[in-house]
Amino acid sequence: MISILAQERLLGATLGCALTGIVVFEQRKRIYDSVSSYQSEMKEPIFGKKSRSEFALLWNKTVDQIFVPVIEAISSRRW
Missing domain, CATH: 1.20.5 (Single alpha-helices involved in coiled-coils or other helix-helix interfaces)
Structure with missing residues (x-):
């Protein structure tokens, strides 16, 4: 059986990975949007x-x- 300390660490790691994934996804989306808007404004x-x-x-x-x-x-x- 997993101890409570190990469960807390596993939960923390899982939440940390999920948060990191969301932040990376949002940053990539913003970069993509900025690049596409820049390319559409190019003369x-x-x-x-x-x-x-x-x-x-x-x-x-x-x-x-x-x-x-x-x-x-x-x-x-x-x-």
Whole structure:
């Protein structure tokens, strides 16, 4: 038979575990809510998807215009 002292310790440990579980659950819930509200408030980056693709296209055209003559000059020397 379990002594009264052991029963009190077991009850204390059980209640402590339950309280700790509740506190951890509530903290995780608050963290999740704060992260989701922050993500919903985030604004579109400076360059949106359309602007990024337009910038990439412009960048590629510029690189082609600069380096095509260089490549042709190197090719004409048969390097």
